[in-house]
Amino acid sequence: MREKLLKLFNKKNKWTLEELRKEMVTDSSSKLVSLMKTLNSLVAERKLINNHACYFPVKDEDVVGKVKDISKFEISVSNPEKKVYVEKKYAQNVFVEDEVLAVKEKGVWKVKHIFAHNIYRITGYFIKLKGRLVFHSDIDFHRDFEITNLNQFKINVNDRVVVKVIKYDNPMLVEIEKVIGNNKEKGVDITALLMKNNIRMEFNKKVEEEIRNLPAKVTSREIKSRRDLRFLQTVTIDGEDAKDFDDAISITENENGYSLYVHIADVSYYVKEGSSIDKEAYARGTSIYVCDRVVPMLPVELSNGICSLNESVERNTITCQMEINNQGIIESYLIYPSVIFSDRRCTYNKVNECLNGNEAAIEEYASLQKMIVTMYDCAKLLEKQANKRGSIEFVSVEPIIELNKKGKAINVTLRESGESEQIIEQFMIAANMCVANYMDDNNIPSMYRVHMEPDYEDLLKLKNICANFNIDVTIEEITPSIIQRLLDSIEDESVYVAISNVALRTMQKARYSNECLGHFGLSLAQYCHFTAPIRRYSDLVVHRMLRKYLFDNFQGNKEKDYSKIERQALQMSNKEMEAIIVEREINDYKIAEYMESFIGDVFEGIIVSVLEFGFFVQLDNSAEGLVAARTLFGYYEYEEKTMSLIGPRRTYTIGNRVKVRVTDVNVSKGQIGFEIV
Structure with a gap:
């Protein structure tokens, strides 16, 4: 019947x-x-559409996808294979996340059908209008709201709430799910955004009960069952505001090179599979880091307490001990349960100051000077090997958003990465490599971090954009080293930032898998995440498999673990993506809040993306805004091959440095509008 039905729609629409x-x-x-x-x-497969009057087919050239709000003028409709842009006047007042059908009519994309609404929670606050309290949503949904349970709450003007959608209608039928607080209270806006994105922020009573039964310190019995490494000089190196310490370092120098010890918090010893703490950690998948808080994967009693490698206390760890020669090659390694004593909680800034010769920092870290130099020398050798094998170094722009006492954004700067950050990065990669090598070579079920080779079509876009700057790149047999050589060849800073952005977007998204498929960006055949079990569930899975198959020498059937990790890998990949989206949304919101006070001011920036409706400019503080094509003088034609807007007087393309004026800011949507000066 299915095939016969589809044939009918080939005859008549x-x-x-x-x-x-x-x-x-x-x-x-x-x-x-x-x-x-x-x-x-x-209909469920999106092969047909039912508009309640008739059925008609979805054609191959049509796009079924989810809606994203791009600017005040456009939305995007995208699926994994294709993305198109629709002017809002042709968008039927769709909501963000709606699943829709986009059809191209006379060269213009239009939304022709809404399959499903996917927003279930809406945040907003109450205002007084004509003497009565009215719910004002943070995002304009083009309709009023009817709240079914308003009389159950004592609501004041400016109270911020989360409402649950009962029925999509006009007015939209909703009920108050939670009163978050008043707009005047610090952090209420970010709490609302987290709740809107269904982020789990509270631990249930079962978790709290289990926490009360956890030990507060390492026992003598535990020390006897582990390799005692308390004699080693051991430090943690983290950011100034860090409170959970996953990893600690010890290092000694010998005539052949270095013995490097990467100690990782033994979270799997405390968080048993199937426990309430474990179930909640699995549901969260990862910690979420936003500008005013951390939403932890584990309760703070664990993440900042018994699992955290805090200064001047003994902690249970899993150590990866590596023997590294004078060329930076890892000749051998051991992985074992251990106990350590962290001698010092160091910060990236202070270690960087020591390496830069700051006398005050050197005096403060006097007992660590030899160790710091040894770590630096060892990391440089590891970095040399990474460069040799072709590992790609992308420029990542990470904003630091400074808030005042009321929680308002008052400054945005860029996070700078110094030598100490590079030291820790090299050491963590080395440990992850060794653990992945052990798991794969010994056919032990594990969760791997995989990053596949980029698609040819995406590489072709990179090649065409590079051609704008007379840069030739071979893409027929792409390797990581070709991408890195391309980036190394660019001298102009603006062009480097732009090409690096395009190259990064060309890459496939890294994900988790129960198969060892390699990591293209790092140019590694074997890779996993082992070094952050306090904040990533993927690492906790790896620790459990190490304990089961290496430490406890399990010899039974492995198929059950392979199947389980396959499911877990999908969950962790999804939760990681959700965390990235909400972190980015909150950053955009706070950056827009900061930029709102600069409407009318002029800035310089780099064009980082060009589309048919305009181009995005990134300022030096990472703020991004749209220059709409309709604001440019004259008619501009979009050339997709080179991602350029070509006009009567000039061409705008990725990498151009331009002057822009801030024209408008929509804080709730995190959107900034620019015009060319």
Whole structure:
């Protein structure tokens, strides 16, 4: 019946149910039921559309995807294969995250059907209008709201709430789910954004009960069952405001090179699989870091307490001990349960100051000077090997958003990465390499971090954009070293930032898998995440497999673990993506809040993306805004091959440095509008 139905739609575009019933000769109730089931199945698969008057097909050239709000003028409709842009006047007042059908008519993309709404929670606050309290949503949904349970709450003006959608209508039927606080209170706005994105922020009573039964310190019995490394000089190196310490370092120098010890918090010893703490950690997947707080994967009693490698206390760890020669090659390694004593909690800034010769910092870290130099020398050798194998170094722009006492953004700067950050990065990569090598070579079930080779079509876009700057790049047999050589060849800073951005977007997204498929960006055949089990569930899975198969020498059937990790890997990949999206949304919101006070001011920036409706400019503080094509003088034509807007007087392309004026800011959407000066 399915194939026959689809053939009918090749003959005629629109069919009523009655016409289909007659055509399919459904003269019995069973055949009619079969027809309805098949039609419903094709609608669910987005092969057909039912507008309640008739059925019509989704064509190959149409786009079924989710809506994203791009600017005050456009939305995007995208799926994993394609993304198109629709002017809002052709968008049928769709909501963000709606699943829709976009059709191209006379060269213009239009939304023609809404399959499903995907927003279930809405944040906003109450205002007084004509003497009564009215709910004002943070995002304009083009309709009023009817709150079904308002009389159950004592609501004041400016109280911020989360409402749950009961029915999409006009007015939209909603009920208050939670009162977050008043707009005047610090952090209420960010709490609202986290709740809107369904971020889990509270731990349930079962978790709290389990926490109370956890030990506060390492016992003598535990020390006897582990390798005692308390004699080693051991430090942690983290940011100034860090409170959870996953990793600590010890290092000694010898005539052959270095013995490097990467100690990782033994979270799997305390968080047992299937426990309430474990179930909650699995549901969260990762800690989330935003400008005013951390939403932890584990309760703070664990993440900042017994699992954290705090200064001047003994802690249970899993150590990866590596023997590294004078060329930076890891000749051998051991992985084992251990106990350490962290001698010093160091910060990136202070270690950088020591390496830069700051006398005050050197005096403060006097007992660590030899160790710091040894770590630096060892890391440089590891970095040399990484460069040799072709590991790609992308420029990442990470904003630091400074808030005042009321929680308002008052400054945005860029996070700078110094030598100490590079030291820790090299050491963590080395440990992750060794653990992945052990798991893969010994056929032990594990969760791997995989990064596949980029698609040819995406590489072609990179090649075409490079051609704008007379840079030739070979993409037929792409390797990481080719990408790195491309980046190394660019001398102009603006062009480097732009090409690096394009190259990064060309890459496929890294994900988790139960298969060892290699990591393209690091140019490694084997890689996993082992070094951050306090904040990543993926690492906790790896620790559990190490304990089960290496430390406890399990010899049973592995298939159950392979299947379980396959499911876990999908969950962790999804939770990681959700965390990235919400972190980016909150950053955009706070950056827009900061830039709102600069409306009318002029800045310089780099064009980082060009689309048919305009181009995005990134300022030196990382703020991004849209220069809409309609604001440019004259007619501009979009050339997709080179991602350029070509006009009568000039061409705008990725990498151009331009002067822009801030024209408008939509804080709630995190959007900034620019115009060319």
